[in-house]
Amino acid sequence: MTPYNQTIALDAMGGDFGPEVVVPAAATALKELGGGVKFLLYGDERKIQAFLDKHSELKAIAEIRHTDQAIGNNEKLSAAIRRKDTSMRMAINAVKSGEAQSIVSAGNTGALMATAKMVLKCLPGINRPAIAGVFPSKQKDTVMLDLGANLACDAHILVQFAVLGAVCARIIKGQDNPSVGLLNIGSEDMKGPDQLREAAAILSNVDFPGRFRGFVEGHDITNGTVNVVVTDGFTGNVALKVAEGVGDLTGHFLKEAFMSSLFSRLSAVLGYGALKRLKKRVDPRFYNGGMFLGLNGICVKSHGGMDVYGFSQAILVAANLVEQGYNKRVAYEIEQLMGQESFFSGMAGQSEGFS
Amino acid sequence: MTPYNQTIALDAMGGDFGPEVVVPAAATALKELGGGVKFLLYGDERKIQAFLDKHSELKAIAEIRHTDQAIGNNEKLSAAIRRKDTSMRMAINAVKSGEAQSIVSAGNTGALMATAKMVLKCLPGINRPAIAGVFPSKQKDTVMLDLGANLACDAHILVQFAVLGAVCARIIKGQDNPSVGLLNIGSEDMKGPDQLREAAAILSNVDFPGRFRGFVEGHDITNGTVNVVVTDGFTGNVALKVAEGVGDLTGHFLKEAFMSSLFSRLSAVLGYGALKRLKKRVDPRFYNGGMFLGLNGICVKSHGGMDVYGFSQAILVAANLVEQGYNKRVAYEIEQLMGQESFFSGMAGQSEGFS
Numbered sequence: 001m002t003p004y005n006q007t008i009a010l011d012a013m014g015g016d017f018g019p020e021v022v023v024p025a026a027a028t029a030l031k032e033l034g035g036g037v038k039f040l041l042y043g044d045e046r047k048i049q050a051f052l053d054k055h056s057e058l059k060a061i062a063e064i065r066h067t068d069q070a071i072g073n074n075e076k077l078s079a080a081i082r083r084k085d086t087s088m089r090m091a092i093n094a095v096k097s098g099e100a101q102s103i104v105s106a107g108n109t110g111a112l113m114a115t116a117k118m119v120l121k122c123l124p125g126i127n128r129p130a131i132a133g134v135f136p137s138k139q140k141d142t143v144m145l146d147l148g149a150n151l152a153c154d155a156h157i158l159v160q161f162a163v164l165g166a167v168c169a170r171i172i173k174g175q176d177n178p179s180v181g182l183l184n185i186g187s188e189d190m191k192g193p194d195q196l197r198e199a200a201a202i203l204s205n206v207d208f209p210g211r212f213r214g215f216v217e218g219h220d221i222t223n224g225t226v227n228v229v230v231t232d233g234f235t236g237n238v239a240l241k242v243a244e245g246v247g248d249l250t251g252h253f254l255k256e257a258f259m260s261s262l263f264s265r266l267s268a269v270l271g272y273g274a275l276k277r278l279k280k281r282v283d284p285r286f287y288n289g290g291m292f293l294g295l296n297g298i299c300v301k302s303h304g305g306m307d308v309y310g311f312s313q314a315i316l317v318a319a320n321l322v323e324q325g326y327n328k329r330v331a332y333e334i335e336q337l338m339g340q341e342s343f344f345s346g347m348a349g350q351s352e353g354f355s
Numbered sequence: 356m357t358p359y360n361q362t363i364a365l366d367a368m369g370g371d372f373g374p375e376v377v378v379p380a381a382a383t384a385l386k387e388l389g390g391g392v393k394f395l396l397y398g399d400e401r402k403i404q405a406f407l408d409k410h411s412e413l414k415a416i417a418e419i420r421h422t423d424q425a426i427g428n429n430e431k432l433s434a435a436i437r438r439k440d441t442s443m444r445m446a447i448n449a450v451k452s453g454e455a456q457s458i459v460s461a462g463n464t465g466a467l468m469a470t471a472k473m474v475l476k477c478l479p480g481i482n483r484p485a486i487a488g489v490f491p492s493k494q495k496d497t498v499m500l501d502l503g504a505n506l507a508c509d510a511h512i513l514v515q516f517a518v519l520g521a522v523c524a525r526i527i528k529g530q531d532n533p534s535v536g537l538l539n540i541g542s543e544d545m546k547g548p549d550q551l552r553e554a555a556a557i558l559s560n561v562d563f564p565g566r567f568r569g570f571v572e573g574h575d576i577t578n579g580t581v582n583v584v585v586t587d588g589f590t591g592n593v594a595l596k597v598a599e600g601v602g603d604l605t606g607h608f609l610k611e612a613f614m615s616s617l618f619s620r621l622s623a624v625l626g627y628g629a630l631k632r633l634k635k636r637v638d639p640r641f642y643n644g645g646m647f648l649g650l651n652g653i654c655v656k657s658h659g660g661m662d663v664y665g666f667s668q669a670i671l672v673a674a675n676l677v678e679q680g681y682n683k684r685v686a687y688e689i690e691q692l693m694g695q696e697s698f699f700s701g702m703a704g705q706s707e708g709f710s
Binding site: 110151152183185193220222223233234235237243244246247249253261264266268270281 | 465491492493503506507538540541547548572573574575576577578586588589590592593594595596597598599600601602603604605607608609611612613615616618619621622623625626627628629630632633636637
């Protein structure tokens with residue numbers, strides 16, 4: 001029983017299921033955390049109350065903050081962020097005011113990032129927040145960022161992401177001196193776009209809370225070649241969704257293969273334990289919780305379609321980041337980074353790719 | 356037995372295994388093609404001859420062109436493309452001179468693309484060649500390009516890729532009116548980098564040999580949402596390698612799961628047929644053959660580590676593109692494209708992403 005002492009704001013209306021998932025997920029997370037935590041539940045009081053009544057332990061330490069406004073999943077971003085009384089916005093405001101230390105939402109990613117950035121602002125020295133996630137690998141889990149917050153990133157922003165990711169790997173995955181790679185299309189030094197080669201030159205020369213291992217490629221994410229993979233938000237988002245797609249396709253083929261004959265169906269019954277173990281190894285619920293790093297407050301995004309267990313994992317990620325003082329450690333490391341001349345020296349880029 | 360009438364130049368020294376794989380692969384492809392084809396084998400005569408002697412049918416229609424020079428897999432690109440007497444370069448020259456209609460190599464991708472581009476040049480109207488590949492999906496196979504030839508691409512180049520890919524899907528996959536999507540990080544119109552939104556605007560207005568379906572995301576590649584996915588070479592290469600990595604990881608987990616107990620091992624034996632069917636569905640050998648599209652001559656790249664069956668698939672891809680007159684059809688379609696005002700009108704871009 002870790003002695004937590006924190007308040008978590010939940011956007012109870014976000015995601016495909018709203019309070020039906022969020023409230024029981026909070027109850028599940030509470031059991032795991034063993035107390036010392038308080039929840040603020042933002043959304044439709046009547047709906048939240050109905051679910052809260054079923055969880056007496058949670059009810060004792062949770063408070064409902066009513067609003068009948070919520071952001072639709074297909075709402076236009078520019079309209080969504082202007083609304084001040086949505087469950088998402090109010091939950092983020094709770095972190096801004098200091099009433100809560102973290103906010104978890106399964107709502108629209110774009111709206112959550114834009115609102116969190118607008119309300120919470122970045123940590124000193126950080127130019128852009130990034131979305132980080134955890135990927136399964138053959139070795140240890142891999143932390144990857146940015147998964148979609150920034151379309152394009154210059155070298156200095158990529159270096160900041162390396163710091164955000166390295167501190168995250170230390171805290172979330174207990175890696176003492178995490179190895180960090182920059183995602184590129186070849187591991188040779190001379191390959192890739194200018195900003196990547198410049199970021200590599202900087203990371204090779206600065207002290208930061210990880211070991212820079214140079215360029216890595218797409219397959220290195222799941223090979224576990226490095227503990228942290230750094231990329232821009234466009235590439236990272238494509239990589240994340242390709243990985244989800246291939247996982248999904250494999251499951252589809254696996255099902256087809258084992259359903260194709262009576263004999264193979266029988267073997268699937270006998271191999272139930274093995275197939276279940278496989279499913280557990282690649283279960284997206286275990287990897288749920290996109291961490292919005294670099295903001296002045298902890299913000300975690302749950303996948304919109306997650307069930308109770310999956311959403312509870314996102315809450316635990318937020319609680320862990322708060323408990324271990326993620327932002328304080330990042331602020332310290334960024335200050336150290338900015339104090340180094342080699343962070344600013346950069347490199348004159350010469351391009352050599354395939355073309 | 357399709358009546359082929361073509362000559363295929365093979366870089367017999369490329370890849371991890373050289374003539375040991377290339378020569379028997381040519382014999383395998385010949386059986387599949389049923390004759391009407393001739394092979395030019397470029398490389399070390401003595402080594403090639405030893406393998407050729409084992410395949411009498413192939414020997415009758417193959418000619419060895421000796422050179423003791425070959426490009427090393429780790430050779431610097433700039434050095435590699437200057438060498439005029441390598442097996443790769445000489446095989447490409449055979450297409451340039453008209454002696455062969457296609458060239459297949461398992462050698463270094465960068466060197467192959469750079470040399471092919473330098474020697475063969477692009478088709479009229481094409482600014483940049485692209486590497487296209489075929490991905491398995493839940494529905495029909497998906498053609499994707501560019502997989503690594505061009506780091507960044509402007510809107511007009513992406514539109515040309517859409518034409519290259521659509522004609523490819525017609526020929527390779529027999530899709531009459533292939534649907535085409537642009538890879539982005541959201542399917543909404545207003546999302547993504549300027550060049551993507553501009554390419555979308557053009558593709559919505561021009562006539563081209565496919566149906567434009569707007570933006571698609573990473574998971575759509577394996578979902579089979581569209582027949583052709585268009586992207587720049589950086590993103591495409593990352594996507595390809597992430598897909599390979601996740602496939603590899605799943606195989607690793609599957610093995611672990613079925614080896615973890617005596618009981619699950621037994622079920623794996625019983626489920627052998629199903630597991631074999633699964634393996635076949637995701638077997639990279641079936642999808643071997645990176646097509647270098649847009650060049651004045653057909654050039655196909657085999658994965659360096661492919662076995663005989665895998666390399667033979669790359670040969671069949673090349674033979675198919677030649678037999679069905681891929682380049683002639685592309686040249687026609689590009690001319691049609693360039694004749695349309697809407698190809699040049701473009702669009703004034705307004706950026707709205709997450710950030």
